[in-house]
Amino acid sequence: METEPFILDVVTLKRVVFSEPIESVVAAGTVGYFGILAGHTPFVSSLQVGITKITKPGGEKLSLFTSSGFLMTDGKKVILLAEAAERPEEIDAVRAQRAKERAEKRLTERPSDIDIDRARVALLRAITRLKLTRG
Amino acid sequence: MPGTKDIKRRIRSVISIQQITRAMEMIAVSRLKRAEDRLRSARPYAEKIQELMESLAPSLPRIDHPLLVKREVKRIGLVLITSDKGLCGGYNANVISRTTRFINEHPDKEVRLILIGRKGYDLFRRKTYPIDHTLLQISKEISLQEVKEISGVIVKGFQEARYDEVDLIYTRFQSAVSTQPIVMKLLPLESSEVLKKGSEVKGEPIFEPTAEEIMAYLLPKYLEAQIYKAMVESVASEQGARMVSMKSASENAEEMISALSLSYNKARQASITKELLEVTTGAEALRFAQKK
Known part of the structure; x- marks a missing residue:
């Protein structure tokens, strides 16, 4: 189905990661993945760590790593606010691997002073990043 | 009048100071x-998160969140952003005098400090105000971890009722020559302050999961965005102040060098004249003696 392209802005605290017309976007909402096409009804969702899949006009696809944030749309444009957002080529695989090992160690050893939820999220972030670098 | 040697030495030391101030200015x-x-x-993030906050504003009164609780204000948490290094003109002095004024404006309240930057810490650790947290050596890029460290302290303190209000003093950056210390209220968040544009309600969007849950998720992030922006503005103001003060220091050094060169030349001329005078009077005296 041909749809009208609409603008997607992916913005983090530090920079604008993506700002282009697109055909559709699929993002990891806190209650599950959802997709947005042009003319979507006004919608706001919180996001969890995940992969945001973008389809550009003409069918070219792009995946971004996005960590927790929000997505909002008024039907004409979509704004995605995330704590961190990276294109696959920007991901530091070595660092992600190290973060993964660190988080795993924390979760298996469980020293009393750590925040289990934080370690879990860190692990999820690392795994998601690695998944994206491996295509 | 000091001798030419002394003046020369002074000129040399002023020149080397000027080289340093010039280099610092360039940096x-x-x-x-x-x-x-x-x-x-x-800026885009700050604007967008503001937009999101506004879209949630209609449901704000219904929301019961620990960061929105209003209590009678007895204890204030005060976050203060100063620099780690000096030589930046009145930058730190301005922030600190604004802080002192703030504390004097709230005489019946207990003010507890959260300090960012060494200069503020060096000053306030010698005073009697309680210091709850310090963050020194902030990185040039300002990392998310640093922002979270501060917001974590604030949120925890507010939730545990250690603070009934949290304010932030930072230096607003308009341009390199125009900066201003500002007091910004961080907590409790008030709907009237969130809605700067007079709340144009465009019909409520669909919220997933719910407006309440999104709000709970958004509030700490909104706070982080504000702290980050204040830190970035402060760093820009600091560099602006340093640039301006180093520029005027270099100019002052230039003036001093020209004044010193002048007196060096005078002293040199004076000594030449003196020597000449000595030689001629000597010769004159000899000739006079021979004539006799």
């Missing part, structure tokens, strides 16, 4: 440029 210029870039790229 400040390039850091200021980077800080301004960061400030520019931080």
Whole structure:
């Protein structure tokens, strides 16, 4: 189905990661993945760590790593606010691997002073990043 | 009049000071440029999160969140952003005098400090105010971890009722020569302050999961965005202040060098004249003696 392209802005605290017309976007909402096409009804969702899949006009696809944030749309444009957002080529695989090992160690050893939820999220972030670098 | 040697030594030392101030000025210029870039790229996020906050505003009164609780204000948490390094003109002095004024304006309240930057810490650790947290050596890029460290302290303190209100004093950056210490209220968040544009309600969007849950998720992030922006602005102001003060220091050094060169030349001329006078009077005296 041909749809009208609409603008997607992916913005983090530090920079604008993506700002282009697109055909559709699929993002990891806190209650599950959802997709947005042009003319979507006004919608706001919180996001969890995940992969945001973008389809550009003409069918070219792009995946971004996005960590927790929000997505909002008024039907004409979509704004995605995330704590961190990276294109696959920007991901530091070595660092992600190290973060993964660190988080795993924390979760298996469980020293009393750590925040289990934080370690879990860190692990999820690392795994998601690695998944994206491996295509 | 001091001898030519002394003056020469002074000129040399002023020149080397000037070289340092010039170098510092150049560094400040390039850091200021980077800080301004960061400030520019931080703007979209701040604007968008504001927009999101506004779209949630209609449901704000229904929301019962620990960061929105209003209590009678007895204890204030005060976050203060100063620099780690000096030689930046009145930058730190301005922030600190604004802080002192703030504390004097709240005489019946207990003010507890959260300090960012060494200069503020060096001053306030010698005073009697309780210091709850310090963050020194902030990185040039300002990492998310640093922002979270501060917001974590604030949120925890507010939730545990250690603070009934949290304010932030930072230096607003308008341009390199125009900066201003500002007091910004961080907590409790008030709907009236969130809605700067007079709340144009465009019909409530669909919220997933719910407006309440999104709000709970958003509030700490909104706070982080504000703290980050204040830190970035402060760093830009610091570099601006340093650039300006180093520029005037270099100019003062230039003036001093020219004044000293003048007195050096005078002293040199005086000594030449004196020597000449001695030689001629000597010769004159000899000739006079021979004539006799």
